Amino acid sequence: MTAYNYLWLIVVCCVLATFVWRLVGSIFAKKINTGSALFQWVTCVSYAMVAALIARIFVFPGGELADTSMVARFLSLAVGALFYFSVGRSLLLAIAASLGAFVALTTLPFLSHLMPF
Amino acid sequence: MAEEIVLQEKKSVTRRAIADVMGAPILIIATQKAGFATLALEVGFDGWMILLCTVGIWGLPGQVVMAEYQAAGAGLFAIVLASSMANARFLPMCVSFLPLVRDGVKSTSFMVLMGQMLSLNSWASCQRQFPTISPEHRRHYFLVFASILISFAVIGALAGIWAAGDMPLWAYTALLMVNPIFFALVFLGMKGRMVVTALIIGAVLGPLLHMITPEWGLLFAGVGGGTLAFFLFRRWEGNKA
Numbered sequence: 001m002t003a004y005n006y007l008w009l010i011v012v013c014c015v016l017a018t019f020v021w022r023l024v025g026s027i028f029a030k031k032i033n034t035g036s037a038l039f040q041w042v043t044c045v046s047y048a049m050v051a052a053l054i055a056r057i058f059v060f061p062g063g064e065l066a067d068t069s070m071v072a073r074f075l076s077l078a079v080g081a082l083f084y085f086s087v088g089r090s091l092l093l094a095i096a097a098s099l100g101a102f103v104a105l106t107t108l109p110f111l112s113h114l115m116p117f
Numbered sequence: 118m119a120e121e122i123v124l125q126e127k128k129s130v131t132r133r134a135i136a137d138v139m140g141a142p143i144l145i146i147a148t149q150k151a152g153f154a155t156l157a158l159e160v161g162f163d164g165w166m167i168l169l170c171t172v173g174i175w176g177l178p179g180q181v182v183m184a185e186y187q188a189a190g191a192g193l194f195a196i197v198l199a200s201s202m203a204n205a206r207f208l209p210m211c212v213s214f215l216p217l218v219r220d221g222v223k224s225t226s227f228m229v230l231m232g233q234m235l236s237l238n239s240w241a242s243c244q245r246q247f248p249t250i251s252p253e254h255r256r257h258y259f260l261v262f263a264s265i266l267i268s269f270a271v272i273g274a275l276a277g278i279w280a281a282g283d284m285p286l287w288a289y290t291a292l293l294m295v296n297p298i299f300f301a302l303v304f305l306g307m308k309g310r311m312v313v314t315a316l317i318i319g320a321v322l323g324p325l326l327h328m329i330t331p332e333w334g335l336l337f338a339g340v341g342g343g344t345l346a347f348f349l350f351r352r353w354e355g356n357k358a
Binding site for chain 1: 141144145148156159160161162163166169170173174175176178179180181182183185186187188189193196197198199200201202203204205206207208209210211212213215216219225228229231232233235286287288289290291293294295297298299300301302303304305306311312314315316317318319320321322323324326327328334335336338339340342343344346347350351
């Protein structure tokens with residue numbers, strides 16, 4: 001299989017693999033108890049999986065992000081969190097503030113030179 | 118106290134749905150999908166694959182897991198399983214949400230279509246607004262809200278695909294940071310012992326296991342860490358009872 005076709009295979013399989021959850025949920029909506037232990041386990045695995053990925057991206061990012069400073073990545077998250085919890089829990093504002101901080105910390109020479117690693 | 122039903126006409130329900138979605142929801146979804154497009158292009162996926170992911174997977178965790186895990190060199194089985202588990206929340210979401218909009222729907226395929234259109238944004242907005250909308254128009258609210266949201270997701274993805282090639286580096290890296298920052302902020306605001314335990318164990322195991330095995334680290338951290346959180350939570354609950 002060519003590398004290009006392999007990427008298509010990944011995409012199609014991932015589309016089906018999310019669709020299965022929706023399909024089962026749509027068809028058996030009346031017969032499933034959402035408080036069951038199985039549901040709790042599914043919830044735990046979903047959250048742990050995404051948390052693992054996000055932590056990994058902050059610590060060991062790939063691609064172009066790998067060339068940015070780790071301190072800058074965490075500091076910009078801290079700025080976003082500060083906005084999020086102080087300014088009425090607006091995600092839009094918090095993301096904008098966080099990205100603004102990230103761009104400033106990684107591009108402005110007098111700030112980016114302060115980043116230890 | 119039950120909220121009063123104030124929206125009884127289809128027209129006013131349409132207007133409410135449009136007013137609710139045209140603001141933060143479409144701005145956030147368009148930025149997220151542009152961020153995903155930038156990431157996916159960097160990993161090697163092309164524009165058509167990105168568009169199929171946008172409407173076909175229609176769940177950001179599974180999309181980002183797919184692209185990042187492929188970049189880390191994982192195999193097909195690990196990628197598909199991790200992506201699917203990251204989006205597993207659609208099972209409980211469909212189960213709890215679809216009965217609210219199913220009255221009068223006889224076709225199973227239409228139910229499945231509504232399940233496919235469901236996302237965290239539309240689910241949350243419907244939970245907020247349904248008490249004020251008369252029951253026969255609730256499905257209409259959801260369909261209007263979700264359709265507009267999906268349209269802007271596609272616009273965002275297209276913008277990302279179109280712009281990724283000739284963006285200055287600072288804008289490019291900022292777009293790559295959109296989704297990690299988004300998830301981290303949402304997680305920081307989360308409550309509930311079980312969920313917080315799963316988040317902390319996952320966040321600790323993620324980077325650690327990635328160092329040991331980039332091909333399997335994410336899957337082990339998610340399934341292993343999630344299972345550990347589940348048993349810890351059950352034990353605490355058991356001790357309380």
